[in-house]
Amino acid sequence: MYQERGVVWNDISRGYDSEDPNNKANVELKGEGVTVTVVDSGFNNPTVARDIQNKFGLRGTILNTGRYAPADATHGIQVAEMVGGNTANGVAPRVNLLLADITRVNADGSSGLLATADIYQQLWNRGARIFNQSYGISKQVTYFNDNPRSAYYYGHQFNQDILDFYTDAVDKGGLFVWTAGNNRGERESSPQAALPYFETQLEKGWLSVVALAARDNGRLGDFSWSNLLPYSQAGLAKNWTVFAMGDYVFNVKGSNYIASGSSFAAPAVTGTAALVKQKYPWMDGNLIKQSILTTATDIGARGVDDVYGWGLLDVEKAMKGPARFDSRITLGEDVNVTIPQGSYAFENDISGDVGLVKNGQGELVLTGASSFTGDTTLNEGAITINGKSYGSAVNVGRNGTLVANSTVLSNGVSNDGVVVNNGNTVIENGYAASANSTLVSSLDSRLSVKGGVVLNNSTLVLTAEKDGQAQYITAKGVTTEAITSDSEINGEFGIVETTTGLLNAIVNKTAENVVAATLSRQNVETFVANSEARDAMTESVASNLESSFSALYRQIDANNAENSTAFAQDAALLQNSLAAVSAGQTAVLDSLSGxxxxxxxxxxxxxxxxxxxxxxxxxxxxxxxxxxxxxxxxxxxxxxxxxxxxxxxxxxxxxxxxxxxxxxxxxxxxxxxxxxxxxxxxxxxxxxxxxxxxxxxxxxxxxxxxxxxxxxxxxxxxxxxxxxxxxxxxxxxxxxxxxxxxxxxxxxxxxxxxxxxxxxxxxxxxxxxxxxxxxxxxxxxxxxxxxxxxxxxxxxxxxxxxxxxxxxxxxxxxxxxxxxxxxxxxxxxxxxxxxxxxxxxxxxxxxxxxxx
Missing domain, CATH: 2.40.128.130 (Autotransporter beta-domain)
Known part of the structure; x- marks a missing residue:
């Protein structure tokens, strides 16, 4: 922790860069394919049409709201530039922008901002799921109450149809980003930014953003850490509040100037949300919110505090997924991750007090150390653990696959699906397999269990792989300890299989707490002769392959493997692919016939x-x-x-x-x-x-x-x-x-x-x-x-x-x-x-x- 006259900085893993205060310079994502809406003023202003074209090109679409802004209304242009302008300010410079002008001109010539449920619905219908609102009532949320009979009832500030839209949109995965306010010294956010205080169902899709800005107007443009102080504080909205830089240089209508306020901090967060959505397209608003809040840099009092909420925006870290599975964001529920297809990685260390529920056929890869204390429920698809440790108890469902790559699973594994062990994995607090489950063990892999093993006639599948690479298996074979325990292993494997029909597998209990497995190669000629692929050509190829494999074995047996490494690697690939021959698929053999x-x-x-x-x-x-x-x-x-x-x-x-x-x-x-x-x-x-x-x-x-x-x-x-x-x-x-x-x-x-x-x-x-x-x-x-x-x-x-x-x-x-x-x-x-x-x-x- 250090303090340079002002805000306390608690995170030693990240240093502050005054030229890149939101830490976005090294992020390669640009927001392609994501649609974000900016609800603000100044888009229907003919005097800034050229600015809109220059900053957004064809990516900026102005919604027909029936509203028109006066010539001096440029606020929305600056906000949208922060989200996705093609200038240095733009966080997501290739995002698609839906620009909704909600300017309302009063009879006396003054103007304000007023959104309607109809405008929001149009934006939703056109694909917007992330909404930026850089405006709000200049009162603190505590100025209002939840008594419908009171003159200060919060509901008087919102039409019910808008509240209904917010509720429906959040339930469907929408995310609303709000500016908290610009009154320095105020302890609370605006009623819009803090609305979940009254409407608790909105919290999972709500973000309040406060700005760090120059101490006074005389020092605008000085981005040194010692010159920065917050505008309004997080207050009651601390569990959904993040800070971002609020001072930026803009060029509008040909003139440069520095603007300051939470209005420009909020779109930096919105742009970050767009980048997270691009990297993880299956994420809903709550998961995007988790990625932004839990990766923020801790400033001020340690932890989530009343002034700075979760801390200072870290765009680069947010691109790596959540850093906590936290009940303050999930409202006590486990983190639900549904990946329909594909493979995606959470690259941060993950702590927290709730669990993980994985659905969908896709794969979630966890590369950091995981210390969250809730259970992991793997219903569908795969979870691959590359981190050194995993503190959650894991329950693998019938359609789930857990891949452990030399990690320590410290809270036990219950397997009703598939567990794949690559390398030396340790399970503490026991391994219990159902009769329907499968343990897949690669070559030279060992699963070491502390706390007891129950095999229950489950299936063991042996693969001829090591460190993810296919390995050549000789006719003599290779023996490895598939599973060991610190106590007697209860039960046995009912079925033992290999991933290719060319290999034989034998399993023995060499001790009461050790199951050893031996992989060996069948004779290729015999294997092909007994397959559906048998004919004169495939038998001829099989004979030649057997001769080649036998020659390779003699080299390996003579400790001359160094001279045959390349051949052994190709032989390993071929050995595994020959599994298809048993089903009559002869492409590999045919191609080798000459x-x-x-x-x-x-x-x-x-x-x-x-x-x-x-x-x-x-x-x-x-x-x-x-x-x-x-x-x-x-x-x-x-x-x-x-x-x-x-x-x-x-x-x-x-x-x-x-x-x-x-x-x-x-x-x-x-x-x-x-x-x-x-x-x-x-x-x-x-x-x-x-x-x-x-x-x-x-x-x-x-x-x-x-x-x-x-x-x-x-x-x-x-x-x-x-x-x-x-x-x-x-x-x-x-x-x-x-x-x-x-x-x-x-x-x-x-x-x-x-x-x-x-x-x-x-x-x-x-x-x-x-x-x-x-x-x-x-x-x-x-x-x-x-x-x-x-x-x-x-x-x-x-x-x-x-x-x-x-x-x-x-x-x-x-x-x-x-x-x-x-x-x-x-x-x-x-x-x-x-x-x-x-x-x-x-x-x-x-x-x-x-x-x-």
């Missing part, structure tokens, strides 16, 4: 082919013939035409072919690949002697394949050259023809490797291949006029030299050295051709073949 590389050879052969002349032949062979064979057939067709139709007169030939095709690469129990192929070929051939035709050709092709079941996709581009020839005797029906070819294929492969739902990587590799092809065919031509029927046989030999590749983006990526693949085949077939000669000299040949 099927595309096994199927890529067929694509490489396709990439080298210039397919037959018609699409029917090409499509019928796609996927069943290798690329080199198809090129051979294309050349064979060309040579057959030249040889069989006596084209000796045309000793040089030029030909072009082009194709488009689509098809499938499909094998039972594996992924299916959809293919698209584009190819073109140009050739030149010459009759070099009566019996021999020689030619050369160049081809280019592009083949794409896209596999389902996370197989990946490939884009292969190929270029090839061929030399071909045919020997035949014009006087004999026998022929011999063949081709040799050399091709280059450039393949880009992309596939996704999935380790779990939140961890996947894309592997992109390129490999360059070479294709060497040879083909030889002989046949016999039976001719009848322009029709030729040719039975033939042929042999081919193809070599694909695949380039090396390595997938580097995942520990489970594939690496392969260069490899050579060879294929030899023979075929027999018949070919038929019919030449058609037109009178114009044009000749057309129809040709088809069947082979096997």
């Amino acid at each position: 099927q595309i590389y096994a199927s890529a050879q067929a694509l490489t052969f396709q990439n080298a082919e210039t397919v037959n002349k018609d699409f029917t032949n090409r499509l019928s062979m796609l996927g069943s013939l290798n690329n080199a064979e198809t090129v051979n057939k294309d050349f064979t067709n060309r040579l057959s035409m030249l040889g069989s139709l006596n084209n000796a007169d045309n000793t040089v030939g030029v030909w072009v072919s082009g194709i488009y095709g689509n098809g499938k690469l499909k094998e039972s129990s594996f992924g299916e690949g959809k293919t698209k192929t584009y190819a073109g070929q140009i050739g030149f051939d010459k009759l070099v002697s009566d019996n021999f035709i020689l030619g050369t050709a160049v081809n280019h092709s592009t083949a794409d394949v896209d596999f389902n079941r996370y197989g990946g996709k490939s884009d292969a581009k190929g270029v090839g050259v061929s030399l071909y020839g045919r020997w035949s005797d014009k006087n004999a029906p026998w022929y011999l023809q063949g081709r040799v070819g050399y091709g280059w294929v450039d393949s880009d492969v992309e596939r996704t490797i999935i380790l779990d739902s939140n961890n996947s990587s894309t592997a992109k590799i390129n490999h360059k291949d070479k294709v060497i092809s040879g083909y030889l065919e002989t046949g016999y031509d039976f001719k009848q006029g322009n029709f030729t029927f040719t039975p033939y046989i042929g042999v081919s030999h193809d070599v694909v030299k695949r380039g090396a590749f390595s997938e580097t983006n995942s520990q489970f990526g594939l690496t392969a050295d260069k490899a050579t693949y060879q294929q030899a085949s023979g075929l027999a077939g018949v070919r038929m051709s019919q030449a058609i000669n037109f009178e114009s000299g044009v000749k057309t040949t129809l040709q088809g073949y069947v082979n096997h």
Whole structure:
């Protein structure tokens, strides 16, 4: 505590900064998405229209109240600027503002402020839940009484319909912020600010704000602590009173001046309420009020006192949620927190004399030490305790989850839902579990209980996690003490489970007060073989995974884990995600298959082919013939035409072919690949002697394949050259023809490797291949006029030299050295051709073949 001539400062955790008296400089929230209303004067004043535009832009909406202010009415502009102006004064500079002008001009030309229930209702209907009122009667609340027959009855100052609106709005979560008054030395607030003194039902949604200001007008602008004194005091309203700075520099109509008063302290609190609402959108007015009051800096007499109430506004601390669960704010009730969804943290240490009731499916995280003495009732959702200590007795309901991260729960836990222990948690005053409850224990976590344990055939779930990170479990297993007690453990766990079907869990009482748990890994092949996901591809992947996991275990067992840390981390993720396999979900296994590389050879052969002349032949062979064979057939067709139709007169030939095709690469129990192929070929051939035709050709092709079941996709581009020839005797029906070819294929492969739902990587590799092809065919031509029927046989030999590749983006990526693949085949077939000669000299040949 220190005192510099004037107000006593009690809080050693915060120092006073004269340049930031409300402690808001480090707050990043701006009030986006929150609507606040300012009920005041001067908004319907044409002379300040430019100021409104400059200070609020499109965020400021003027309500049509039917009131008009005189030219000198600027009070509301300054108040609204404090709430949400885009100047240095604005506490919530991006809040949406509803501006309600309630100026009332009297017959004698004087003016005052008069709100109506209708105006308030319009504001409510437009989304306002936080209301700023920087005005009030210049009398202390004690000037009035609650006797309806008295001339000083407080009710004479309020219309009943407004009181009804206040009551209804507060019940629905509204918050009303009032200025307390500006009469220095008065011990009480105005009747508006202190209205809950008479209307007690309003207290949960009511705030009274008093200003700290310069000692006298001659020292305005001197914000040093020793120069500050309060205006009116908290008095009877102390339980809902907070202080804030009351002196600010404003610019209105182009002029700068310093204004002083509680009128400008109240909107600083209102702006803070908007920021709290932005951070905790589920908070009602009472919870916002708790966050503001309980985080205020204690000044004056220690505690909540008659002069300063809860103390000086601390905007930054209010952004961290309440610092007390206090009956003076909750009116004796527990603090009710309802979080519909999402995760939100209270970051302050929390003391107090009432408890906490948690509803809603969302999560409340408590990061500070909690010493409030009331019970914690967890009905729904989760409470996560990250603080070092928690003094409240915890009752976990059927739909609740308590997460304890190495904390001390000093008043016992009653569990009818789920308790998750991460780290070393201590429960004092006993742990009692119902038969419906679950205890979740992570790897190397220990729950130490003092005061007795009742397990009651509850469920134990073991997770392969440590400090929130998945851990790899070997087949040998890991043993940990799941729960210990300072006395005999009563009962046992009726069910023991793991979070993934790949893990086995065994629980034993190693002593009367110790329950030990062992986690070990199943054989991946056995696990997949017994799952709904079983097929040839998943079993192949399971075999490879088991080999990888076994190799990792050998490294760990040899104390060589340091060299395999990254692999172990990925293996842990994969180990946990394999739980879905038992339900037939194969995405993870499918993505690890590497099927595309096994199927890529067929694509490489396709990439080298210039397919037959018609699409029917090409499509019928796609996927069943290798690329080199198809090129051979294309050349064979060309040579057959030249040889069989006596084209000796045309000793040089030029030909072009082009194709488009689509098809499938499909094998039972594996992924299916959809293919698209584009190819073109140009050739030149010459009759070099009566019996021999020689030619050369160049081809280019592009083949794409896209596999389902996370197989990946490939884009292969190929270029090839061929030399071909045919020997035949014009006087004999026998022929011999063949081709040799050399091709280059450039393949880009992309596939996704999935380790779990939140961890996947894309592997992109390129490999360059070479294709060497040879083909030889002989046949016999039976001719009848322009029709030729040719039975033939042929042999081919193809070599694909695949380039090396390595997938580097995942520990489970594939690496392969260069490899050579060879294929030899023979075929027999018949070919038929019919030449058609037109009178114009044009000749057309129809040709088809069947082979096997």
